[in-house]
Amino acid sequence: MSDAVSALKGASFDGLVRVEECGLQGMITLRGDLSNRAVAKAATSVSGQKMPGQNRANVAGESGICWMSPDELLVLVPYSEAGAAVEKMTATLGKVHSLAVNVSDARAVFRLSGPAARDVLAKLCPVDLSPEAFGPGQFRRTRLAQVPAAFWMDDAETFRIVCFRSVAQYVFDLLKAAAHPAAAVGYHTSVGG
Amino acid sequence: MLILQCPYCGIDAEETELAPGGEAHLKRHGPGSSDEDFHDYLFARENPRGVHFERWRHANGCGKWFHAARDTATLEVFGTYPAQTTEPPKEIRDAITARRPGWRWREFS
Numbered sequence: 001m002s003d004a005v006s007a008l009k010g011a012s013f014d015g016l017v018r019v020e021e022c023g024l025q026g027m028i029t030l031r032g033d034l035s036n037r038a039v040a041k042a043a044t045s046v047s048g049q050k051m052p053g054q055n056r057a058n059v060a061g062e063s064g065i066c067w068m069s070p071d072e073l074l075v076l077v078p079y080s081e082a083g084a085a086v087e088k089m090t091a092t093l094g095k096v097h098s099l100a101v102n103v104s105d106a107r108a109v110f111r112l113s114g115p116a117a118r119d120v121l122a123k124l125c126p127v128d129l130s131p132e133a134f135g136p137g138q139f140r141r142t143r144l145a146q147v148p149a150a151f152w153m154d155d156a157e158t159f160r161i162v163c164f165r166s167v168a169q170y171v172f173d174l175l176k177a178a179a180h181p182a183a184a185v186g187y188h189t190s191v192g193g
Numbered sequence: 194m195l196i197l198q199c200p201y202c203g204i205d206a207e208e209t210e211l212a213p214g215g216e217a218h219l220k221r222h223g224p225g226s227s228d229e230d231f232h233d234y235l236f237a238r239e240n241p242r243g244v245h246f247e248r249w250r251h252a253n254g255c256g257k258w259f260h261a262a263r264d265t266a267t268l269e270v271f272g273t274y275p276a277q278t279t280e281p282p283k284e285i286r287d288a289i290t291a292r293r294p295g296w297r298w299r300e301f302s
Contacts, residue, residue: 054202054203055202055203055204068255069201069202069254069255069256069257070201070202070255070257072255126206126207126209126210140204141202141253141254141255142210142253142254143209143210143253148252148253
């Protein structure tokens with residue numbers, strides 16, 4: 001089998017914050033009735049995380065569950081385990097009306113880390129990123145400039161951003177421009193301002 | 194700027210996160226209907242100055258279609274509600290009546 005590569009092969013940039021492409025990440029889209037026990041079990045058993053509430057994500061490292069919409073979850077697993085995870089989930093789901101698909105190679109993941117991370121991301125999306133409004137544990141789907149994206153916070157200074165692979169270079173360029181050393185705004189954090 | 198709360202994910206979505214879907218509560222007239230009904234279904238739209246009902250999609254978000262009741266002149270939003278309905282729910286109509294007594298929109302008031 002050919003070697004899988006991520007969209008930007010781990011490209012990184014150091015500016016107001018560190019922007020890096022995270023490399024290969026296993027991602028599984030699970031659609032179905034989220035109140036169904038089989039659907040919840042399929043997600044929790046392969047990720048080892050609890051079911052998240054509305055607009056929330058339970059993520060630890062490369063494993064987790066993100067709430068995408070009232071009938072959709074994004075299940076994160078290590079890349080090499082994604083194929084087996086889908087098979088396991090499909091078996092768990094049985095005849096329940098649902099769908100589990102491996103979308104790992106259709107997405108790109110970025111990490112934004114540094115004290116000014118809120119300021120950098122807030123330039124690109126119509127979301128209140130103040131610490132009172134958005135913090136670790138929450139999950140948000142929105143747009144980054146012109147393309148759809150989703151993100152959550154691993155800790156108070158780190159975002160992880162998921163976008164479509166076809167726009168990975170565009171998103172990386174956006175993040176680089178927003179994190180340019182001369183582009184500090186110091187709105188949410190005084191660091192870098 | 195228009196901010197609508199998506200009734201599915203509860204997010205206060207700014208206009209650029211949404212896609213407009215035109216007028217709400219259209220009744221489809223397909224094969225077997227009169228030419229006049231079909232014409233109106235295709236082309237006749239309200240264009241009010243005031244209370245209006247629209248469809249929106251939380252496109253850069255949870256992706257769900259929903260309905261919104263708002264005032265086209267002031268951009269005041271009276272409320273949003275799920276798409277699985279053929280008429281505005283009572284609480285939305287009451288909210289509009291509280292702000293715009295005597296309002297009318299198509300067959301609703």
